[in-house]
Amino acid sequence: MSIEALPPEGALRTDVPVLEVEDLSVTFARRGEQPTRAVDGVSFSVAAGETIGLVGESGCGKSVTSLAVMGLLPRRGVQVGGSVRLGGTELLGAPDRTLRRLRGSEMAMVFQDPLSSLNPTVPIGTQVTEVLVEHRDMGKKEAAAEAAELLDRVGIPDPARRLKEYPHQLSGGMRQRALIAMALACSPRLLIADEPTTALDVTIQAQILELLRELVVDTGTALVMITHDLGVVAGLCDRVHVMYAGKVIETADRYDLFARPRQPYTGGLLASVPRLDAGRGVPLTPIRGSARDAIPWAEGCAFAPRCDNAQDDCLTEVAGSTVPLEYDGPGRELRCRHPLTYPSSPVGATASGAGR
Amino acid sequence: MLRFIVRRLLQLVPILLGLSVLLFAWLRALPGGPAQAALGERATPEAIARYNELFGLDQPIWVQYLRFLGRAVRLDFGTSSRTGRTVTTEFLERMPGTVELTLFAMVFAIGVGIPLGYLAARRHGSWLDSGAVIGSLLGVAIPVFFLAYLLRLLFAVELGWLPGSGRQEVRIDATHITNFYVLDGLLTREWDAAWDALLHLVLPGIALGTIPLAIIVRITRASVLDVVNEDYVRTANAKGLSADTVRRRHVIRNALLPVSTTIGLQTGLLLSGAVLTETVFAFGGVGSAIYDAIFTRDFAVLQGFILMLAVVYVLVNLLVDISYGLLDPRVRVR
Numbered sequence: 001m002s003i004e005a006l007p008p009e010g011a012l013r014t015d016v017p018v019l020e021v022e023d024l025s026v027t028f029a030r031r032g033e034q035p036t037r038a039v040d041g042v043s044f045s046v047a048a049g050e051t052i053g054l055v056g057e058s059g060c061g062k063s064v065t066s067l068a069v070m071g072l073l074p075r076r077g078v079q080v081g082g083s084v085r086l087g088g089t090e091l092l093g094a095p096d097r098t099l100r101r102l103r104g105s106e107m108a109m110v111f112q113d114p115l116s117s118l119n120p121t122v123p124i125g126t127q128v129t130e131v132l133v134e135h136r137d138m139g140k141k142e143a144a145a146e147a148a149e150l151l152d153r154v155g156i157p158d159p160a161r162r163l164k165e166y167p168h169q170l171s172g173g174m175r176q177r178a179l180i181a182m183a184l185a186c187s188p189r190l191l192i193a194d195e196p197t198t199a200l201d202v203t204i205q206a207q208i209l210e211l212l213r214e215l216v217v218d219t220g221t222a223l224v225m226i227t228h229d230l231g232v233v234a235g236l237c238d239r240v241h242v243m244y245a246g247k248v249i250e251t252a253d254r255y256d257l258f259a260r261p262r263q264p265y266t267g268g269l270l271a272s273v274p275r276l277d278a279g280r281g282v283p284l285t286p287i288r289g290s291a292r293d294a295i296p297w298a299e300g301c302a303f304a305p306r307c308d309n310a311q312d313d314c315l316t317e318v319a320g321s322t323v324p325l326e327y328d329g330p331g332r333e334l335r336c337r338h339p340l341t342y343p344s345s346p347v348g349a350t351a352s353g354a355g356r
Numbered sequence: 357m358l359r360f361i362v363r364r365l366l367q368l369v370p371i372l373l374g375l376s377v378l379l380f381a382w383l384r385a386l387p388g389g390p391a392q393a394a395l396g397e398r399a400t401p402e403a404i405a406r407y408n409e410l411f412g413l414d415q416p417i418w419v420q421y422l423r424f425l426g427r428a429v430r431l432d433f434g435t436s437s438r439t440g441r442t443v444t445t446e447f448l449e450r451m452p453g454t455v456e457l458t459l460f461a462m463v464f465a466i467g468v469g470i471p472l473g474y475l476a477a478r479r480h481g482s483w484l485d486s487g488a489v490i491g492s493l494l495g496v497a498i499p500v501f502f503l504a505y506l507l508r509l510l511f512a513v514e515l516g517w518l519p520g521s522g523r524q525e526v527r528i529d530a531t532h533i534t535n536f537y538v539l540d541g542l543l544t545r546e547w548d549a550a551w552d553a554l555l556h557l558v559l560p561g562i563a564l565g566t567i568p569l570a571i572i573v574r575i576t577r578a579s580v581l582d583v584v585n586e587d588y589v590r591t592a593n594a595k596g597l598s599a600d601t602v603r604r605r606h607v608i609r610n611a612l613l614p615v616s617t618t619i620g621l622q623t624g625l626l627l628s629g630a631v632l633t634e635t636v637f638a639f640g641g642v643g644s645a646i647y648d649a650i651f652t653r654d655f656a657v658l659q660g661f662i663l664m665l666a667v668v669y670v671l672v673n674l675l676v677d678i679s680y681g682l683l684d685p686r687v688r689v690r
Binding site: 070072096099100101102103104105108109111113116117118119120121122123126130131134135166168179182 | 586587588590591592593594595596597598599601605606609610613683684685686
């Protein structure tokens with residue numbers, strides 16, 4: 001298949017990471033309400049062919065981060081700060097026309113709930129072809145043929161028929177495949193998948209994840225996986241950024257992260273995954289409390305109230321003494337004053353002994 | 357689709373049967389019976405007896421009902437005691453006026469209401485938005501006859517800009533084929549007659565269209581505000597479609613679904629006759645005919661008109677349901 005995105009005016013560079021996010025902050029400020037900082041100083045980058053994971057509980061700011069990258073946050077009542085560069089081009093503050101040209105062609109997004117993310121009154125075919133018509137200057141016929149090919153590529157059987165159908169006539173897995181087809185229509189350099197498998201059956205989940213993995217391998221697309229599912233992370237992501245209350249609290253490649261989580265929160269996330277090899281009747285070990293128990297970062301560590309390792313210096317009386325994100329060995333960063341330690345393991349080995 | 361329509365038409369049967377029983381019983385329940393009600397309190401017993409014999413009112417009640425039903429099925433509702441013509445003739449002459457008036461009122465309500473509601477939503481929180489909300493509240497709250505009277509007083513009586521009564525100037529000797537006066541004027545190429553009939557629709561049409569207008573503005577506004585926050589609109593934006601395409605294909609179309617329901621219901625309501633408005637403007641539609649029939653105790657006209665209007669109402673609702681399926685594939689019947 002020959003899908004080649006038309007180079008937009010002021011073409012994106014290829015000698016820099018596909019996506020560079022620096023010190024991104026998003027503040028929601030409604031009139032008469034206390035402003036809420038949903039994302040605070042988040043930085044990460046994704047190279048072509050790389051998959052990174054943004055992991056955290058609901059409300060930790062991972063979805064807001066992705067919407068900010070795509071420029072899909074409402075303009076009113078939202079302040080976005082920092083820098084988001086796609087192929088070296090700054091997106092924050094870019095005019096609406098530029099963003100619309102890049103969205104769908106150079107960067108695309110797959111959403112969480114495939115049913116509500118598809119327009120119920122427009123046939124699937126139109127929803128796929130409109131991207132092609134918009135960004136690839138195709139005629140209707142050409143676009144229809146290409147759309148059928150796209151549906152076929154994402155594994156939808158009998159694509160010609162499906163194109164004429166409406167979203168409610170498709171199964172959940174097929175809807176998500178259709179959404180992925182729309183996202184892939186212009187071979188974007190960046191794909192953001194916001195919990196793409198949460199609304200699906202496990203069997204379908206595996207198929208969708210496999211589809212995304214193939215995509216990264218085949219086309220060299222940079223993929224940002226947003227998820228709370230550590231299984232997804234383990235299967236797909238090269239690097240993982242764990243977020244809590246709007247900040248990145250731990251960054252590591254996936255093997256390090258699973259083998260030796262340093263932030264007690266990451267450790268808690270891993271421990272709360274049910275294990276097949278645990279004996280029956282062994283209770284699950286959840287993280288106590290909920291994300292709403294977070295304290296402001298300015299007062300130390302937002303996770304401290306729920307943390308088993310927390311000590312007095314995790315909570316400070318002085319405003320502005322946020323626990324910093326610091327270098328924590330090669331390829332790792334950590335925001336914690338009392339991380340989990342692994343005394344028995346020498347440097348370079350892993351705690352569980354699992355090979356890298 | 358055909359089965360759906362047939363099923364809906366069959367539903368008409370119980371509705372009309374029930375209505376006929378009600379109407380029949382109501383006439384018999386009048387104090388002193390229909391004869392007394394028609395002839396007045398001082399009618400002599402002989403006159404009443406003759407009246408009863410003439411209209412078969414001396415027969416057992418179930419015979420009376422079956423006869424009534426038998427005639428009604430053949431669209432024979434008797435003759436008007438006021439004009440001496442058959443009720444069906446009266447209806448065919450009056451209904452086109454009401455249809456024209458309804459169409460004018462709804463075109464006005466839709467043509468102004470949807471753009472206004474949409475703009476109000478787009479500029480959510482602006483003065484235009486607040487104005488539309490307050491205005492539509494006023495529109496629902498003002499009694500129609502009062503507004504009709506005000507409009508007539510101002511634009512017809514004081515300023516003389518527009519005609520304030522009737523369906524057409526008498527001095528225009530127009531030819532009538534269908535009794536849709538505007539259509540007749542166009543068919544016979546009597547342009548002045550068509551234009552004059554159209555002008556006669558303006559004031560009553562605006563008065564009548566005010567409530568639908570107010571409702572349409574509110575529903576369109578609320579619906580657009582809802583739809584712009586839908587996930588699929590975010591998807592459309594994420595696909596990089598132009599703002600125009602997003603609006604046209606993904607926002608407006610879905611936002612109009614609830615509006616179309618309202619439009620259908622309101623059209624049905626208006627078609628069943630706007631007694632107050634038609635009376636204020638002395639407009640010769642079914643509304644003013646019903647008003648006249650009530651005051652002249654023209655029971656045949658009342659019975660016949662009410663039954664036929666019920667049929668119209670049900671048919672309009674059927675049309676609405678069918679058109680809803682055209683707009684929303686999820687409720688499409690197969």
